[in-house]
Each structure stands twice: as structure tokens, then as C-alpha cells.
Amino acid sequence: MSQENVELVRRMIRGWNDRALRGVLSTAAADVAWRPAVASVIEGDTDRRGKDEVRQALLEIWSMWDQFELVETQVRETDEGAVWLGEAHVRGREGIELDNPFGFRVVATEGLITRLEAFLSWEQALEAAGLSE
Secondary structure, eight states, X not given: OOHHHHHHHHHHHHHHHHTXXXXXXXXXXXXXXXXXXXXXXXXXXXXXXXXXXXXHHHHHHHHHEEEEEEEEEEEEEOSSEEEEEEEEEEEXXXXXXXXXXXXXXXEEETTEEEEEEEESSHHHHHHHTTOOO
16 A cells, blocks of 8 residues: 555544645645545536635635544545545534544645545445445
């Protein structure tokens, strides 16, 4: 397994959990494309493109939730990057709490994330990466 891609994804997740914009954005290429899971369901295949749009999307997500923690179960290397599989533990301001499977398909080039797709199931993330369970 390519430790470089695995560590890249884990750094991104640590930044997410710490709500550290610099931590997340330091793992991304300038022209990164990110497809958030919930926005995908609601808006269709809408990508956030470039670090400015990703920054804005992260701030919006973090402002809606008191907690949005990602807990890793496994990371799998792919030909183009990695797949991160885990759980999302989410708590909203109105007392809403969710624990849900969560996954990312990550495309990495030269040590930076160029494409990130989030999914509300492991099956979707694995399928997007061309893998099966």
C-alpha cells in the first residue's frame, strides 16, 4: 500500500476533525474538485472547484453541525489514490445525532488531492473507485 496516499488521506481527515482549514487545504491541489455527499444527493453531481469553493463549503458544513467527526475503519490504495472508509458521527444544534457509514474516493497526483468524492455508504465509495467489498 502506498503510504504516501494513505498518509495524505489521513492528514486530510485529521484537518477535517480539527476543523482546521489549513490542514484540509494543505492536502489539496489548487484546482481540487470536491463532491460533498449530502450536496450530491440534494443538488446532483455538483462539484466544489478550487480551494476557495472548498473552503466555503467546509465553513458551511462546520457551521451547521456542533460535531462532525470522521472515524476511520480502513484506507485502501487504488491506482489513482485511495478510498477512505469509516463512520461519520454528527451532532446538530437541534439535538439531531447521526452515526452513519461514510466514505471518500480520493484521486491524488504528485502528493496532493486533485479530486475528492464523499459518499454516505461504503458501497458507493468502493464502486466509485472501481473496487468491491
